[in-house]
Every structure is written in C-alpha cells, then in structure tokens.
Amino acid sequence: MAILGELSYDLKPVKKGYSGRTLYINLSTNEMKIKPVTDEMKEKFIGGKGFDLYLMWHSMPKDRIIKWDDPENEICIASGPLGGTTYYSGSGKSICTAISPLTGQIIDSNVGGYFGPYLKFAGFDALEIQGKAEKEVVIFINGDDGVVRIEEAEELPEEAHLLTQRLTENYSTDKSEREKFRVSVVSSGQGAKHSKWGVLNFSWFNKKRQWASYKQAGRGGIGTVFKDKKVTALVCRSPRVNQTLNNPADIELGKAVGKEHNLEIVKNDPLQNEMRIVGTAHLPEIMNDFDLLPTENFRFGAHPTLKGDNFPYSRDVFKKVYANLGKGVDSCWFACQIACSHFAKDYTLKTGHLKGEKVIVDGPEYETIAGCGSNWGVWDTDCVLEANFWCDTYGLDTISVGTGIAFVMECYETGILNKEITGGLELKFGNAEAALALLHQIAHGEGFGKIVGQGIAEMKKYFVEHYGADPQFVQDIGMEHKGLEFSEYVTKESLAQQGGYGLTLKGPQHDEAWLIFEDAVRGNLPTFEDKAEALWWFPCWRTWFSLNGLCKLPWNDVIPPDNNENPQKPLTLPDARAKIPKHVDWYAQYFSGVTGRKSSADDLVSMSERVYNFQRIWNVRQGRGLRKDDSNLPYRAVGPVTKVEYESRSEMYDKQISEDIGQDITGKSTEEKISILRKYREDGYINLQDAVYKRRGWSPKGCPTIDKVKELGIDSEDVVKVISPHQ
Numbered sequence: 103m104a105i106l107g108e109l110s111y112d113l114k115p116v117k118k119g120y121s122g123r124t125l126y127i128n129l130s131t132n133e134m135k136i137k138p139v140t141d142e143m144k145e146k147f148i149g150g151k152g153f154d155l156y157l158m159w160h161s162m163p164k165d166r167i168i169k170w171d172d173p174e175n176e177i178c179i180a181s182g183p184l185g186g187t188t189y190y191s192g193s194g195k196s197i198c199t200a201i202s203p204l205t206g207q208i209i210d211s212n213v214g215g216y217f218g219p220y221l222k223f224a225g226f227d228a229l230e231i232q233g234k235a236e237k238e239v240v241i242f243i244n245g246d247d248g249v250v251r252i253e254e255a256e257e258l259p260e261e262a263h264l265l266t267q268r269l270t271e272n273y274s275t276d277k278s279e280r281e282k283f284r285v286s287v288v289s290s291g292q293g294a295k296h297s298k299w300g301v302l303n304f305s306w307f308n309k310k311r312q313w314a315s316y317k318q319a320g321r322g323g324i325g326t327v328f329k330d331k332k333v334t335a336l337v338c339r340s341p342r343v344n345q346t347l348n349n350p351a352d353i354e355l356g357k358a359v360g361k362e363h364n365l366e367i368v369k370n371d372p373l374q375n376e377m378r379i380v381g382t383a384h385l386p387e388i389m390n391d392f393d394l395l396p397t398e399n400f401r402f403g404a405h406p407t408l409k410g411d412n413f414p415y416s417r418d419v420f421k422k423v424y425a426n427l428g429k430g431v432d433s434c435w436f437a438c439q440i441a442c443s444h445f446a447k448d449y450t451l452k453t454g455h456l457k458g459e460k461v462i463v464d465g466p467e468y469e470t471i472a473g474c475g476s477n478w479g480v481w482d483t484d485c486v487l488e489a490n491f492w493c494d495t496y497g498l499d500t501i502s503v504g505t506g507i508a509f510v511m512e513c514y515e516t517g518i519l520n521k522e523i524t525g526g527l528e529l530k531f532g533n534a535e536a537a538l539a540l541l542h543q544i545a546h547g548e549g550f551g552k553i554v555g556q557g558i559a560e561m562k563k564y565f566v567e568h569y570g571a572d573p574q575f576v577q578d579i580g581m582e583h584k585g586l587e588f589s590e591y592v593t594k595e596s597l598a599q600q601g602g603y604g605l606t607l608k609g610p611q612h613d614e615a616w617l618i619f620e621d622a623v624r625g626n627l628p629t630f631e632d633k634a635e636a637l638w639w640f641p642c643w644r645t646w647f648s649l650n651g652l653c654k655l656p657w658n659d660v661i662p663p664d665n666n667e668n669p670q671k672p673l674t675l676p677d678a679r680a681k682i683p684k685h686v687d688w689y690a691q692y693f694s695g696v697t698g699r700k701s702s703a704d705d706l707v708s709m710s711e712r713v714y715n716f717q718r719i720w721n722v723r724q725g726r727g728l729r730k731d732d733s734n735l736p737y738r739a740v741g742p743v744t745k746v747e748y749e750s751r752s753e754m755y756d757k758q759i760s761e762d763i764g765q766d767i768t769g770k771s772t773e774e775k776i777s778i779l780r781k782y783r784e785d786g787y788i789n790l791q792d793a794v795y796k797r798r799g800w801s802p803k804g805c806p807t808i809d810k811v812k813e814l815g816i817d818s819e820d821v822v823k824v825i826s827p828h829q
Contacts, residue, residue, distance in 0.1 A: 103253035106239065107132035113225060113248045118351045119183030119696045120144060124157060125226040125250065127241060129331055130173055130233030132252055139227050146815060148649040149182030151210050152713040153228040154199040155720060158208075161230060164820060167725050170203040170323070171330050173234045179218065179288070179336075180228035183697050185651020186219030186348050190360035190692055191367060192653030194219055194435020196304055202322035202608070203298040204502075204557050205585040207721040209322030209608050212648045214434035214443070215304030216286035219651065220245065220340035223347055235332040242273060243338045255334035261495045262291040262316070263461065265335060266305045270314040273337045282307040287314065288336040290325035291497030296547030297555025299502040300325025303494060310432050311445060315464050317434050320499040321611055322586055329497075343436060351698030359691045367439040367660045377659055379421060381442035382468035386415040386476070392623055393751075394592045396477040398531045399508035400581055400738050401747050403592040405481065414481040415471050420444075423483055440655050449487050453538045466490040466500075472590035473504020478511060479531030488538055496545035502557065503544070505587040507537050509558050509580050518571045525549045558582035578737040584609040584726070593739045595754075596622035597783075598633040601790050604735045605637060607717050607727075613654075614641040620680050634793035636680075643681070645710035650693065657685050712814040715798075715806045716821075722805055723824045729804035732791060741783045745772045748779075755779055803828045 114121070124137045139153075147156045158176050162168050168175055177200045187193040196218030202209035221229055224245025231241070238255040259265050266287045274281040287305040294300025302325050303316035319325075341347065350356050371377050375384045389395035390413060393403035408414060424444050433441040446463040466486050474489035475481065493500045507529075513519045514529040521528060525543075527536040527550065543551025553564055558580045565571040581588040586609025593599040599622070602615035617636055621627045627636055647654045662684050686703045694700045721727025742748040748755055749772060759765050759775055763782050767775055795802060799810035805828035811817040 103240065103256055105251055105253055107134055107252040109134040109136075109250040111136055111225060111248045111250070113245070116186075116222060116347060116349050118698050119185075119348055120149070121222050121225050121227045123226055124153065124228040124230065125243070126161070127229070127231050127250075127252065128233040129231065129235040129239065129252070129333070134250055134252070136226075144183075146712055147716075148709050148713065149227060150180050150185070150195075150197040150651050151199060151645070151648040151717075153180045154178035154197060154210070154230075155208065155713065155717055157228060157230045158199060159716075159720065161232060164723070167206075168201050170201045170206065170327060174232060175201045175327060177231045177324060177327055177331070178228060179221065180651075181218030181222050182649055182651030184693065186222055186343070187350075187356065187360070187696065188343060188345050188436045189357045189364075191364055191438045191440050191656040192435070193651060194438065195647070195651045195653050196221075196319070197648045197651070198302060198319040198324050200322075200324045200327045201724070202324070202585070203326045204323050204559065205609055205726070207584070207608070207724045207726045208717055209324060209586075210648065210717075211302075211319035211321050211324060212613065212653070213302070213304045213319040214306075214317035214653065216306040216340070216435065217288050217304045217336070217338055219343070219435070220284075220286045220338040223340045223343065224338055229336075231331065231333070234330065238332050238334045240269070240334050241336045243336070245338065245340045246275075258334055260292045261456075262289045262303050262497055263495045265289050266303065266314045266316060269335055269337055270305065270307055273339055279307070279309060279312075282314070283309065284340050284342065286338050286340070287316075289316075289334070289497070290328050291495055291545070293493070293496030293498040293545035293555075294323075294325035295329040296552070297498065297544050298323045298326050298557050298560075299499045299506070299544070299555060300327070300329060300497050301493075301499050302328060303497065306434055308432060311447070311462060313462055315434075315443070315445065315462070316494070317443070317464070318494065318499070320501060322608060323499075325497045348696065350696040352695045354695075356692055356695035359688045359695070363656060363685070363688055364437075364439045366662060367656060370663060371440070371660045374660055376417065377655065378439075378441045380417050380424070381444045383415075383420040383444070383466065383471060384417045385468040386471050387413055387417055389472070389591070390415075390476075393595075394618060394622070396472055396505075396508070396590050396592050398479045399477060399512040399579060400588070400592055401512070401744070402750055403594075405476070408481060414483065415475060415486075419483060423487075438653070438656075440653070440659065442655060442659075446487055449491065451491065452484065452488055454492060454542055461491055463487050463491045464494060469590050470500040470504070473501050473508075474537075477504050477508040477590065478534070478537050480534045480537065482534055485534040485538065489541060492538070492541055492545070498541075498545060501589050502587040503541060504590065505581050506554060506558055506561070507540060509561065510540070510554055511537070512579055513565060513571070513576070516575075518565055518569055518576070523550065523569065557585060558587055559585045575743075577734075578743045581736055581738060582610070583735055583739070584731055586610060588739065591616075591618055593618065594741055597786055597790055598627050598636060600735060600739055600787055601633060601637050601794060602640075603739060604787070605732050605791070605794055606641075607714070607721060610739070614644055616640075626680065630789055630793040631797075633790060634797040637794045638797045639681070639707065642707045642710040642714055643686070645714050646689075646706050649710060649713060657689070658682050661685075712816060715810060715814055716816055718800075718806055719811070719816075719821055719824055722828060727804070728828060729791065729795070729802070732804055735787065737780065737784075740787060741779055742776055745776070748772050748776050758782075801829050805829065
C-alpha cells in the first residue's frame with residue numbers, strides 16, 4: 103500500500119495504567135502529532151470517554167455547531183487506566199465518540215475487542231481522527247516499532263468479516279496464530295456508507311474459532327462517520343500482553359480483588375444467568391415472562407401464546423444453537439470470566455450475495471434477538487442469525503435496524519405504506535423474508551431501503567410529506583428519541599425506565615440506567631424522589647465503566663449470593679442491593695491498585711458525575727441537551743397508543759384510571775380511556791423531569807448550573823459561556 107503519511111515515536115512503558123500520550127491524525131492534511139496527557143486530564147477526566155470528550159472539546163471549533171459530516175467532526179477512541187488489565191474480568195473495552203449523524207450530538211459506544219488496550223500498549227491513551235481523506239485509507243499503529251502510517255487502501259473486500267481476516271493476516275509479522283493474536287482491526291462496511299446506522303467492528307483473533315471475531319460500537323452511526331472520512335480500517339499491533347504491561351501501582355492489591363471477583367463469577371454464574379454458556383441470550387425469555395420484550399414495534403411486551411417450553415428464544419434454545427453450530431464459550435478480552443462472547447459456526451446463509459456460504463455468526467446478543475426477532479413479529483432463530491451476520495458484515499447497528507424495520511412494518515399494516523412504495527415488499531409483521539430483503543436494500547442504498555436507512559426520525563418526516571401520514575400517529579409509534587432508535591425494552595409500565603431513556607445524554611439506550619426491573623417488577627422506586635435518586639446514581643456509576651475501559655457485566659450480571667440478604671452500603675436508595683455494593687467496593691480497590699489513587703465507592707461516582715455533566719454541556723454546545731430535547735418521547739414509550747394495545751392490558755389500565763386517576767370508566771370507550779391515561783402519564787413524565795433535574799443540580803431547563811460546574815471543578819471560561827444562557 104502507498105504510504106500517505108508516517109510518524110515515528112519512542113516506545114515508552116505504561117505507568118499506573120496510563121501511556122501518558124494521545125495520538126492525533128488529520129486525514130485532510132495527513133498531519134499526525136502526539137499530545138501529552140496532562141495531570142488535569144487524569145485527575146478530572148480519568149480516561150476512556152472522559153479523554154474522548156476532552157480531546158473533542160479542545161480540537162473542534164467552538165464558534166459554531168459541528169455537523170456530523172463536517173471535516174472537523176472527530177472520531178475518538180480510548181481505553182482507560184484499568185483497560186488492558188489481565189487479572190480482572192471485563193477490562194478490555196474501547197470507548198468511541200463522535201458527533202452522531204442521527205442525533206447531531208455526542209454519541210458514545212462502549213465496545214469489546216482488543217483495539218483499545220492494544221492502542222494503549224502501543225503508546226497512546228487515546229486516538230483522535232479528524233478531517234477527510236481523498237481516497238480510502240488504512241491507519242496502521244505499529245506498537246512493535248513505534249511507527250504510525252496512513253496507507254492508501256487497495257483491493258480490499260468491503261464485507262467486514264472478510265476485510266478483518268485479510269488485515270489480521272496482512273499486519274501479522276509471520277501469520278502465525280501467536281502473531282495474529284497481537285493484531286486488532288477496526289472496520290465498518292458498505293451499509294455504513296449508505297445509511298446513518300453505521301457501526302464500527304472491533305476485532306480480536308479468537309484461537310478457539312481460528313478467526314478474527316469482532317464486537318460492535320453500535321449506536322448512533324459512528325461507522326457512518328468513519329466511512330464519510332474514507333477510513334477503510336484502523337489496525338493496531340501490540341507488544342505481547344502480560345500482567346505487568348499496565349504497570350499498576352499495586353499489582354498485588356489488583357490481583358487479590360480480581361481473583362476474588364473472578365472466583366465468584368465462576369462459582370455463581372451457573373446458578374444465575376449462565377452468561378458463560380448463553381451470554382445475554384438468557385434475557386429474551388425473562389423479558390417475555392415479565393411482559394417487557396418488544397413485540398411488533400413495541401405494541402406488546404410478550405407473545406400471547408409462546409411461553410415456557412414453546413418459547414422460541416429461550417435460554418435452552420440458544421444452548422442448542424451454540425452447541426449445534428459450534429460451542430462458543432469464550433471472551434473478548436484476556437481471562438474475562440464472564441465469557442459472554444458466543445458464536446454460531448457453519449451457519450449457512452439464506453439471503454444476499456453470499457447465499458449458500460457457511461459463515462461464523464458473532465452472537466446473537468439479546469438486543470439483536472429482540473430487535474430483529476420479536477419486534478418484527480418473527481419467532482425464528484435462523485432469521486435472527488441471518489440478520490445478525492449481515493448487519494455485522496455490512497457495518498449496521500442491529501438495534502436501529504430492528505427498531506427501524508419494526509416501525510416500517512406497523513406503517514405498512516396501518517396503510518401508510520404499500521407495495522408500490524416499498525418496491526413490492528410486503529412488510530407485514532412476521533414476514534422475515536421481506537424484512538431481510540429490506541436489510542439488504544438499506545446496506546446497498548437501494549430502493550425503499552435508501553429511505554429507511556436514514557433513521558426513524560427522518561422516516562417520520564418523509565412519510566408525512568410524501569405519503570400523507572398523520573404526524574401525531576407516526577410520532578407516537580416511531581420509537582426514536584433525539585434521533586436515536588430505542589434499544590429493546592418495553593417501557594410503558596416503568597416511569598423510571600422512561601426517564602432512563604428520555605433523559606439520557608445520547609438517546610434511548612439502556613446503558614445509562616436500566617431501572618426497568620427495580621421499578622416495574624420489584625417496585626423499589628415508588629416516589630418521584632426515589633426515581634430521581636436512581637436516575638442520578640446509576641447513570642453516574644455506569645459512566646465510570648466507560649472512563650476506565652471496563653465492561654459493566656461483571657458488576658451486576660453475576661451477583662454475590664448474599665446480595666439479596668444484606669443491603670450493605672453505599673449511598674441511599676429505597677433498596678441499595680441493586681447497586682451490588684460489594685462489587686462497587688471491589689472496583690474502588692481495583693482502581694486504587696492500578697492508578698495508586700486511593701479511592702472509595704463515593705469517589706468513583708464523583709469522578710463520573712463530572713464527566714457526565716461535561717457531556718451534557720457538550721450537547722448544549724451543539725444546540726441540544728436541554729429540557730426540550732428530553733421531552734416529547736414517542737407516546738408508545740409512555741403508554742398505549744392504539745386500541746389493540748390498550749385492550750391487551752385492559753384490566754391493568756382500567757384499574758389505574760379508576761384507582762390512581764380517580765375517574766369512573768363506566769360507559770367509556772377504549773379511545774376515551776386511552777386519552778385519560780395519556781394525560782396522566784405524560785404529566786408524570788414532566789414531574790419526573792423536574793425531580794431529576796433538581797437531583798442532578800441542573801436548571802429547570804435541564805442545563806447544569808454554574809454552581810454545579812464549580813462544585814465539579816469544570817467551571818472554565820468556555821464551559822460557563824456555553825451554559826450561562828440556560829440557567
């Protein structure tokens with residue numbers, strides 16, 4: 103490949119979890135430079151997403167709103183001080199940020215695979231990519247020789263699974279298994295080029311599979327930004343990894359607490375969620391049982407008859423899928439005992455230009471099963487595997503594809519769309535063949551798929567303007583907020599989870615606050631104040647994992663056996679057990695052991711609160727991130743839109759109108775009852791906003807106050823200038 107730019111640098115050891123440098127690349131000019139990591143960055147922004155946001159804040163123009171396809175938009179990727187640890191489960195994450203094509207504000211994704219830790223071991227705590235290349239390029243970071251190159255990409259496959267294998271071999275020193283293991287590739291695909299649902303695939307060479315597998319930075323279209331910048335791939339080759347490469351301050355402390363946590367996982371996972379056997383595929387059955395599994399565009403929370411032994415997406419079904427197609431119990435980072443990364447081997451494709459070929463399918467995860475299964479009204483594991491494979495290799499987000507096509511299906515069934523519009527596709531619920539055909543159209547930017555791939559927010563406008571759709575109806579049933587498609591949980595009966603989606607920094611994604619069980623099932627958040635407390639603590643706590651290069655699954659997907667008996671510490675909630683307090687304390691010891699910065703559970707939350715508020719301020723800088731942006735959830739996220747929805751839960755809804763609202767329902771039609779319930783529930787969401795803003799230290803407009811930023815130590819002149827008009 104022709105070399106367009108080259109930078110040599112001195113290799114230096116990581117110290118206390120930090121390499122001490124970041125790498126800047128401008129593809130418009132092929133400029134590359136190394137920036138120091140300052141004490142302020144480590145003290146206030148910690149690493150991971152904190153470093154990403156800090157670098158973007160200082161590198162992008164402050165005098166105007168940055169659009170996603172502006173050359174000044176950046177993709178930033180970082181691990182964190184705990185990232186790359188080999189003795190604590192879940193410590194192999196990368197965190198990616200950019201201005202999103204869907205939302206126009208900061209999007210962030212926490213993703214597995216080896217790239218983030220390898221980037222640090224190659225010499226850099228973070229990578230920022232700005233500008234646009236004239237031709238497709240590969241960026242190669244060589245941690246063996248201390249060289250970064252921008253190379254012209256030539257004759258490389260578009261399909262991500264083939265591209266990843268090719269580059270893993272090309273950049274291995276001798277193509278041996280041992281050397282392939284030292285290479286990690288970040289790629290996308292043609293679907294990212296033709297839609298706003300693009301993902302980034304982060305690879306690791308899997309010895310069991312003899313294959314370079316990948317995980318996805320999926321939400322918000324970061325892959326679309328990647329393709330717009332004409333990046334074919336990033337490749338990093340790392341020095342050989344060992345326990346001391348991160349140079350922790352107190353390795354014995356880290357190893358001791360890591361061993362205790364790992365042993366707990368191995369012992370208790372078989373008795374709990376069986377993550378090591380089925381990963382997140384244990385969830386669909388649970389969600390279906392509790393009426394929380396999105397079904398037919400979130401109209402319902404379960405299939406009316408498929409239960410128990412007849413449920414096609416049960417834990418036992420996926421045990422057979424993985425067993426029949428190749429056992430896949432392994433992890434996406436060294437020695438992670440959660441080992442939730444699973445795959446289907448020798449799956450024969452049924453659609454697309456590779457039809458008939460046998461492939462490896464990385465997954466499926468819960469979100470894909472729910473999004474491209476139940477939410478389409480499809481109850482067939484082959485459809486899920488098919489959609490999973492094609493989304494990955496096309497570089498498409500399975501959540502947005504799942505939720506987006508479900509919206510299209512309801513529009514088809516209600517007469518907004520027809521075969522003439524869809525190019526002959528009968529996009530009814532349950533029609534897997536039509537849904538998969540539409541997926542291929544999206545990826546190639548063809549036919550009706552070209553419209554769909556712009557996202558639900560754009561589809562709503564387009565369907566009103568071109569097909570005469572009722573604006574209120576498509577707003578009510580189109581499951582997006584702030585431009586981002588909903589991840590796969592039915593929130594109608596959980597006000598706390600509505601807040602967990604509506605008040606997020608990036609849009610309705612469950613990784614900030616998954617409170618649906620605490621609220622809807624366990625009933626542990628009865629008051630607005632209780633919900634507000636949870637919507638302060640959990641987003642801050644979950645942010646901490648993305649500051650440090652960690653996966654959150656070891657925290658709460660395998661819990662201590664005594665957790666339900668002993669609420670223990672920290673902080674206040676009606677029931678502190680949801681915080682898994684023993685694990686929070688372990689993470690504080692782990693952080694102290696690596697960084698040498700002695701910390702408590704409260705310290706960890708304070709670190710995250712600072713970055714959480716800083717990201718909110720970033721969104722305000724982008725002309726978003728205020729109360730108006732948190733409002734106007736699609737009503738289906740709040741309550742029943744249609745008659746069939748109401749009547750599917752009529753006993754519960756009638757009781758709420760009679761007892762909670764105090765209205766007599768005698769003689770009232772279903773439509774009248776829907777209207778009564780809607781007013782009550784929408785008012786409840788407004789009251790929740792007030793309570794959450796107060797607890798977070800934000801103004802009634804939803805903006806962090808000047809007092810809050812002073813308290814957090816981020817009251818620089820440029821920050822105060824952004825927030826002052828919104829106090």
